[in-house]
Amino acid sequence: MPNEKTEPRATWTSREAYLLALVCLTAGLLVGYLLHGSSPGLGPVVGPTPGATPAASGAGMPLSGAPAVAGAAATAASLQPQAAPLLAALKADPKNVETLVQLGNLYYDNRVYPEAIEYYARALDVRPNDINVRTDLGTAYWYSGSPEKAVKEYEKSLAIDPSHPNTLFNMGVVRSEGLKDNVGAIAAWEKLLNSNPQYPEKQKILDLIAKVRSQ
Secondary structure, eight states: OOSSOOOOOSSOOHHHHHHHHHHTSSGGGGTTOOOOSSGGGOOOSOSOOSSSOOOOOSSOOOTTSSOOOSSOOOOTTTTHHHHHHHHHHHHHOTTOHHHHHHHHHHHHHTTOHHHHHHHHHHHHHHOTTOHHHHHHHHHHHHHTTOHHHHHHHHHHHHHHOTTOHHHHHHHHHIIIIISOOHHHHHHHHHHHHHHOTTOTTHHHHHHHHHHHHHO
């Protein structure tokens, strides 16, 4: 994935559209598919990250409240070779936002969520209005089994940009699947469509809304 977060584009890549299509194939595929705060931040298929191509398992929610995901996550120790140069750079400049975000992304994309949360939170201490990083922090909380904390971070992102499409999408997923708040989920998705009239996957979102309404 890119080293730095970028603002979301008005259109999606074919890869992103394909991922959302996968989500909507069956009723159970809401779980495990969330978007990075920044759409262009798609990375390799390594696990359940909001934009780094989490694969929806269709297996439902485990007892922890986090999505069920196939495959084993990495560990902080196993990522030490990749993390070492970034940690060295951070030691020299502890408040370098780009380095903090790169570390957060490294751990996040490999599903080492405690460390991802730590470095995203530190980046936000320096740059609190970074919507993309805050949305990724929220989703790291979600995958850690803390939907309430996820929603809190999404709300902070939306206070800065109420129309941020990836945050609104993720808010809908977490409200529906994590909090069983279908009314809140539908409200988030409807706001996504109303505030982004050219949203390229409009029909897919409408299908999700219809499915949640039918539950």
